[in-house]
Amino acid sequence: MQLIRWDLRTDTFEHGQWLKGRVYERRCDLSPSGELLVYFAATNRPPYESWTAISKPPFFTALTLWPKGDAWGGGGVFEDENKLLLNHSFDDNRVSVAPGFRLMRGMKVDPCGILSGRGEDDPISGYILARDGWRVIEAGEGQTNGLKASTFYSFNKPRVLQKTGANGRSLQMVLHSIGRSQKAWYGLDYRVFDRDGTLLVDLPETDWADWDGGDLVLARGGCLYRLAKSDFRSGDVMPIEFSSRLHDFNGSGFSALAAPHAARHY
Structure with a gap:
């Protein structure tokens, strides 16, 4: 890590x-x-x-x-x-x-x-x-599948949290599974809705997303992205290609790094 x-x-x-x-x-x-x-x-x-x-x-x-x-x-x-x-x-x-x-x-x-x-x-x-700023809007319902199952806990009704952003847009975090084998532990989708409830952005299997001053920032597939608030469009659902890829971390590999003096003292 x-x-x-x-x-x-x-x-x-x-x-x-x-x-x-x-x-x-x-x-x-x-x-x-x-x-x-x-x-x-x-x-x-x-x-x-x-x-x-x-x-x-x-x-x-x-x-x-x-x-x-x-x-x-x-x-x-x-x-x-x-x-x-x-x-x-x-x-x-x-x-x-x-x-x-x-x-x-x-x-x-x-x-x-x-x-x-x-x-x-x-x-x-x-x-x-x-x-x-996140609040639960749907508690979710599901069942435990057992320790040997490929997914330990599955939601029949996903657990949904919501955070309000600029211009009345809302970001939803949708938790649909927990304890997945050979995948991220938490199975998460993210969605952005306009103030009238229109779906603007659909981001299945996304590790993290949040607002930053009206922009949408997100982590997916080992990369970080930013969708500027000025680039949001009404109408068709926007694909991830509309966002700017900030960095691809997939090529990162271990290298030893000693902490400098300032990082070793309060």
Whole structure:
């Protein structure tokens, strides 16, 4: 997994460190300034097996590290630049960092709700989606297919979240399956509707999409795209070819990169 800094003002990219392990992207968050990243990762090897850490993107080098040891809970959410909700179990309202690490001066760390340290991608994922303007418009219905099935959970009625953008347009995130073999864990489609409910953009099997100042930005097939707000058209459904491809990451490969001094200190 590689960490890359994306400057939304210029659509330029700073390629950062790789981590030889699993990063649970739905349990990660940026501080409001974008200068700090809290992430949950696992190698399933000693000394930590899994852990939550704070770093300075685009580097994974941990400034603060909390050992976890399993994949339940983990991760965190920034309430502001100096307050973190940590999804770990607390002992008498305290949780210890690993030896050799420290917390940033002035930062406060609280549990992530009364069930802190439990769950998987939730509660972190749900908290961040709600904070960032997404609301559930259809709860969805489905069934578990079993651990040996190619898809662990399938929706008969998809779960739909919606986020309002510029000019009354709405972006919908449609979750239709979870736990797919040899595919992205979450089966997602995205759609954009005009204020009158007309479908403008249909994006099946898309990893991520969101609004950026009225533009639609999205990740699909290892590439990042931007559809400018001025390019939206009423009438026929717009294909992805109407958007600008910002970068193709499919050719990326591991290379060792040491964190500079500034990324190793608060």
